[in-house]
Amino acid sequence: MNQSRVGEAARDAKRIVESVASVVRGKEAQAELAVTALLAGGHLLIEDTPGVGKTTLARALALSLGLPFRRVQFTSDMMPADLLGGNVFDPSSASFHFRAGPIFTSLLLADEINRTTPKTQSALLEAMEEGQVSLDGETRALPSDFFVVATQNPLDFEGTYPLPESQLDRFALRISLGPPPVEIERELLLGRGAADPLADLRAVISGDQLAGAKAAVHEVRVEPPVLDYLHSIVVATRDSKALQHGASTRAALIFMRAIRAKALVSGRAYALPDDVKALALPVLSHRLRLKNAPIGINEQRQEVDRTLRALLETLPIPR
Known part of the structure; x- marks a missing residue:
């Protein structure tokens, strides 16, 4: 075991958790679980009601890591191509070229994943499993640091398409956030900290440090x-x-x-x-x-x- 590498990775992990927890206040345990899923090389499913900070957590994680971030709101009429992209015709060159969909990012927030059809769900979950997208006979790799934070509302099941067991299995961890602690919610009601908490958030580790932390997990x-x-x-x-x-x-x-x-x-x-x-x-x-x-x-x-x-x-x- 390389003790120095593990120690450095532990310090990097702590910096990420502290950065995320500074924004999602009162939720340090959930921030730790989100970073745990990331470092374990898996993806994260958050089941909770609207308005508890799911999007804020995902954005805070992306900013703390310095990663490109995309949010996709899943709907019943969404098609796989809306997520993956596809070949489009360019009249100026009279040829087709590939237009990448929002899945080609490092951190993807898949909001209300159970509101879209099984076909579109499968397109996302296959990409999560394989780390690549196959379209029209061509395979395109996703970023090596590709990480999905998916959400669904457990109280709302009308007009939804529950994820089957085989697809739920793609998520390393499932968590809930819940409401903030009473004292923190009271501060919010009094208008304290009304400024955008994400505005001043900056990357606390580099891409190489993130890769090193993931590698150190095995040690x-x-x-x-x-x-x-x-x-x-x-x-x-x-x-x-x-x-x-x-x-x-x-x-x-x-x-x-x-x-x-x-x-x-x-x-x-x-x-x-x-x-x-x-x-x-x-x-x-x-x-x-x-x-x-x-x-x-x-x-x-x-x-x-x-x-x-x-x-x-x-x-x-x-x-």
Whole structure:
């Protein structure tokens, strides 16, 4: 293990979290989870109601990283070409040329992803998985730092197209923001900090530093007791009589990457059992389904979360 590289990466991760949390006030834990998803090489799904800061978090992350940012509002009439782009005819040259869609950016905010059709959802999620876009027989690579923050409103399911399990699996973590703490919301109501909080935000790390932090994740130590604890959670989901199926091997691998990234974000070169427990719900809950699932995204999530919490309570935490 390169201790100096891991230490430097941990400091860089802390700078990103502090920068994002300075804008999304009172949400440092969620800022840490967003950076965890980024460093783990995955994507982030935010399920929450409008007006809680989802767009602000995504913009703050992009500005803190110095990355190009695009926001796409998904709608029922949106076509894959609206996202991916396509070949357009240029009369002046009497030829076709490629016009890139908004997906060709580094940080993409896919707002209300469940409001668009499965065809358009698939176009985005295939690009997330493969890191490239194939159009008219030609493959075009997305930026190496491509990262998606997708949102959906769990309380609104009329006229929506819920993401199937195979597509939910593309997201490393699922989180919620919730309203700000009472004292911070009161300050907002009193008009304090009325200026745009994003206006003065600047990049706190370079592209090379971000790439280095991602590489350092793989050097974070996971001792056998921590690995055993993680694996016991995965196996417990498979043995649960309340769930249709348990977490897959792919989910377990993502879980492993996530706890390494979480350790780095917490300033450590080694993972702890607390990292495993803290990430169990964000990493696993959107990958699990109940045998008797209620109607509605929010109700399903709450029941899965309750089931997963109950499983965690039955498993001993290594000390």
